[in-house]
Amino acid sequence: MFTLEVKKLSKVAALTLFAATSIFAANAKAVDGGVDYKVVKGTYAGVYKVNEKAENAKGFKYGRKPTANELKATKIAVRYDWEGLPDGKGKVSDGDELFSKHCAMCHGDMGTGGKGYPKLTGGDIETLKNQLVDPEKGDEPPERSIGAYWPYASTLWWYIKTGMPFPHPMSLTNDEVYAIVAYLLSVEEIQIGGEDLDDDYVLTKKKLMTLHMPNEKGFYPDVNGKDGVANMTKFLSDGKNYGTPTKRCMKNCPTGKVVHIKAKLDDGIIPPVTEKKDLPKETGAKKADSKFAKLYEAKCSACHNNAAIAPLVGNKDAWAARIKQGKDTLYKHAIGGYKGMPAKGGNADMKDADVKGIVDYMVSKSK
Amino acid sequence: MNKVDEKTTSRRGFLKNIAASVVAASAIVPAALKAEDDPALIKEPEWGKKLGLPVDKYLYGQPSPYEHNVQRRVHKLLSSGDMYASVAMCPIQDLSGIITPNGLFFNRAHGGVAIVDPNEYRLVIHGLVENPLVLTLDQLKRYPSESRIHFIECPANGSTGWRSPQFNTLQFMKGMMSSAEWTGVKLSTLLKDVGIKPEAKWALAEGSDNSHMGRTLPVEKLLDDAMLVWAQNGEALRPEQGYPVRLLVPGWEGNLNVKWLKSIEFGDKPWHAKEETSKYTMLTPSGKAIRYFWPMEVNSVITSPCPDKPWTDLKKGDIVEIEGLAWTGQGTIKGVDISFDGGKNWTEANLKGLVLPKSWTRFSFMYKWDGKPILLSSRAYDDAGFVQPTIDQEVKVMGVEAIYHRNAIVTWEVKANGEVNNVHIRS
Numbered sequence: 001m002f003t004l005e006v007k008k009l010s011k012v013a014a015l016t017l018f019a020a021t022s023i024f025a026a027n028a029k030a031v032d033g034g035v036d037y038k039v040v041k042g043t044y045a046g047v048y049k050v051n052e053k054a055e056n057a058k059g060f061k062y063g064r065k066p067t068a069n070e071l072k073a074t075k076i077a078v079r080y081d082w083e084g085l086p087d088g089k090g091k092v093s094d095g096d097e098l099f100s101k102h103c104a105m106c107h108g109d110m111g112t113g114g115k116g117y118p119k120l121t122g123g124d125i126e127t128l129k130n131q132l133v134d135p136e137k138g139d140e141p142p143e144r145s146i147g148a149y150w151p152y153a154s155t156l157w158w159y160i161k162t163g164m165p166f167p168h169p170m171s172l173t174n175d176e177v178y179a180i181v182a183y184l185l186s187v188e189e190i191q192i193g194g195e196d197l198d199d200d201y202v203l204t205k206k207k208l209m210t211l212h213m214p215n216e217k218g219f220y221p222d223v224n225g226k227d228g229v230a231n232m233t234k235f236l237s238d239g240k241n242y243g244t245p246t247k248r249c250m251k252n253c254p255t256g257k258v259v260h261i262k263a264k265l266d267d268g269i270i271p272p273v274t275e276k277k278d279l280p281k282e283t284g285a286k287k288a289d290s291k292f293a294k295l296y297e298a299k300c301s302a303c304h305n306n307a308a309i310a311p312l313v314g315n316k317d318a319w320a321a322r323i324k325q326g327k328d329t330l331y332k333h334a335i336g337g338y339k340g341m342p343a344k345g346g347n348a349d350m351k352d353a354d355v356k357g358i359v360d361y362m363v364s365k366s367k
Numbered sequence: 368m369n370k371v372d373e374k375t376t377s378r379r380g381f382l383k384n385i386a387a388s389v390v391a392a393s394a395i396v397p398a399a400l401k402a403e404d405d406p407a408l409i410k411e412p413e414w415g416k417k418l419g420l421p422v423d424k425y426l427y428g429q430p431s432p433y434e435h436n437v438q439r440r441v442h443k444l445l446s447s448g449d450m451y452a453s454v455a456m457c458p459i460q461d462l463s464g465i466i467t468p469n470g471l472f473f474n475r476a477h478g479g480v481a482i483v484d485p486n487e488y489r490l491v492i493h494g495l496v497e498n499p500l501v502l503t504l505d506q507l508k509r510y511p512s513e514s515r516i517h518f519i520e521c522p523a524n525g526s527t528g529w530r531s532p533q534f535n536t537l538q539f540m541k542g543m544m545s546s547a548e549w550t551g552v553k554l555s556t557l558l559k560d561v562g563i564k565p566e567a568k569w570a571l572a573e574g575s576d577n578s579h580m581g582r583t584l585p586v587e588k589l590l591d592d593a594m595l596v597w598a599q600n601g602e603a604l605r606p607e608q609g610y611p612v613r614l615l616v617p618g619w620e621g622n623l624n625v626k627w628l629k630s631i632e633f634g635d636k637p638w639h640a641k642e643e644t645s646k647y648t649m650l651t652p653s654g655k656a657i658r659y660f661w662p663m664e665v666n667s668v669i670t671s672p673c674p675d676k677p678w679t680d681l682k683k684g685d686i687v688e689i690e691g692l693a694w695t696g697q698g699t700i701k702g703v704d705i706s707f708d709g710g711k712n713w714t715e716a717n718l719k720g721l722v723l724p725k726s727w728t729r730f731s732f733m734y735k736w737d738g739k740p741i742l743l744s745s746r747a748y749d750d751a752g753f754v755q756p757t758i759d760q761e762v763k764v765m766g767v768e769a770i771y772h773r774n775a776i777v778t779w780e781v782k783a784n785g786e787v788n789n790v791h792i793r794s
Contacts, residue, residue, distance in 0.1 A: 035698035220657060
């Protein structure tokens with residue numbers, strides 16, 4: 001019905017279209033299967049007064065049309081049908097190097113996790129049926145890695161380009177993103193066009209656009225076709241699809257046994273929960289954060305506040321041997337990079353003097 | 368002038384003054400404190416004997432220092448490695464009514480809380496539209512505004528309970544939600560001039576923060592009750608809530624209410640962003656996952672008593688109010704039932720205060736406690752026809768690996784000594 005009307009009215013102004021559909025949809029459910037509230041005689045949903053002249057006003061002249069360049073800069077999304085994917089290419093072995101430099105400190109070698117941040121690789125589509133009900137009975141969890149779970153590789157490209165590396169996103173070139181995508185797909189043993197992604201494999205836009213991930217069909221409802229939205233409404237309208245009843249049992253209802261907390265997680269809460277009404281403890285005069293303390297928080301703390309990734313600032317044992325090497329060595333390692341530590345912590349645009357100041361701050365906190 | 372004269376010079380005024388000073392003198396000498404007296408009433412308190420704070424001490428006000436324990440809290444288990452991609456939970460056990468103070472509103476970020484310069488804020492509306500548009504913040508705020516009270520809830524709220532009860536504090540069982548009065552412009556108003564093309568079925572809302580959060584929404588929702596909001600509870604949005612502008616999609620997953628909003632693009636297909644594929648999808652026992660589960664389902668929890676607010680001060684036979692919060696993203700709360708026997712038998716509670724669509728709603732039940740242990744549960748239902756499920760009902764369909772959208776009935780074990788524990792009722 002909706003689609004039919006859209007076709008009929010395709011040349012009519014948008015406003016008319018929506019007025020028309022809302023008449024057709026009168027008394028129908030909202031798009032989420034819930035109640036479709038309306039403004040009736042200046043009152044919304046029977047409770048909020050509405051100035052209908054304001055709500056229905058048009059002809060505002062505020063703002064302006066964006067320029068072509070502005071729109072290009074704004075469009076950073078990569079849709080599942082690859083709309084938005086820029087040109088570029090990257091080799092698996094280059095991706096390996098980039099991953100070690102920018103990603104492994106958080107996601108573990110080859111993305112296998114273990115650092116407190118999400119595990120990316122090493123899953124298996126067969127595990128998605130696993131239900132970890134009781135670990136003591138040997139139940140295993142499903143492993144939602146990129147190759148096992150993600151329906152589209154477009155998301156991988158988009159995610160890395162706009163969200164990674166975590167402390168300074170939007171810093172990788174398109175070719176670098178292609179290389180890291182190629183590397184992760186190779187670790188996950190994904191093939192493109194029947195071809196393995198070995199070390200010398202060069203991923204291009206054209207090749208990537210032919211890729212279908214193993215779990216592409218592992219999701220429902222079908223939202224991609226012309227009935228995508230309608231499919232969602234149908235699904236959400238029926239509570240049976242997600243274990244929500246529509247009847248209230250009032251007497252002699254099915255019940256069960258009482259299950260108590262076995263291992264309480266409350267101990268990890270920061271600060272501990274208390275209902276006490278007392279005065280906060282005196283913390284003394286709070287020193288204003290120095291420039292380098294602020295820089296440390298902004299540029300370095302994502303790794304150095306996590307003992308699994310980097311020597312924890314404030315941990316004297318972790319720093320004793322490092323401090324012994326002398327400031328010059330620490331400066332050199334911080335500026336030029338050392339093992340898991342990327343040059344300047346990945347902040348290539350930072351001045352050497354600032355890196356040194358941050359090192360001094362970190363040492364002062366860890367003595 | 369005449370009055371002063373009368374006081375100081377007339378005989379009548381003189382006598383009056385004597386009388387006043389006698390009364391004052393008797394107040395200065397404290398009455399002897401007897402065993403049955405409360406010193407808090409007999410002694411003049413410290414704050415009554417000196418000046419308070421000058422009115423210019425805090426030009427932006429602070430809660431009483433005695434309330435410092437009412438605060439958001441964090442747990443490493445609920446982070447993705449650090450406190451930048453993490454959540455600070457709202458102390459809902461300490462809240463009254465249906466509005467959350469801005470400083471206590473739960474704080475979920477995917478790449479830290481961005482501090483956006485409002486002077487450089489721009490909103491771009493583009494894609495399948497007749498008139499693409501760029502607005503500054505001042506221009507956006509020129510559009511006619513409306514105010515609505517809505518909760519925002521992260522779909523992972525309560526997710527630690529899929530397998531078994533794990534937290535014994537309401538803050539960490541249900542604190543991934545809060546509620547506010549939001550002010551902004553309805554998108555249906557703003558989009559009239561923009562003109563959405565008929566083939567546009569979907570929109571991508573994107574944030575400007577570190578995570579560049581993008582989420583896909585159906586156009587129908589944007590034209591229904593969605594808003595671009597710039598104020599919460601009467602003041603500018605807090606940075607944690609997306610200052611200066613966030614998208615508000617009433618009743619839907621917190622993550623869809625994109626913060627630090629920088630653009631809305633209209634298209635003919637859904638985008639499948641990272642939070643629609645790798646996360647925010649619900650894996651079921653079939654091995655297939657549900658995606659695009661937009662609304663937050665009907666839900667409720669008893670906030671008094673709860674593990675944080677037990678009945679340890681009550682005596683046998685005391686009359687007490689059982690109070691709680693009910694909410695639904697698919698309509699308006701129609702009613703709440705209470706059970707005292709772990710869900711075998713139910714009785715209707717009362718709703719109280721404002722009962723609004725897609726909003727927290729308070730419920731109340733007067734109860735005479737006989738001092739015996741009870742299993743106390745609440746079950747909400749809404750005007751869309753949905754009823755809050757038991758744990759068994761929900762797990763039967765969803766399994767225990769869905770992570771998101773857990774809305775099963777919460778049960779408190781109230782012990783004879785008044786202690787309250789989080790328990791599950793399982794067949």
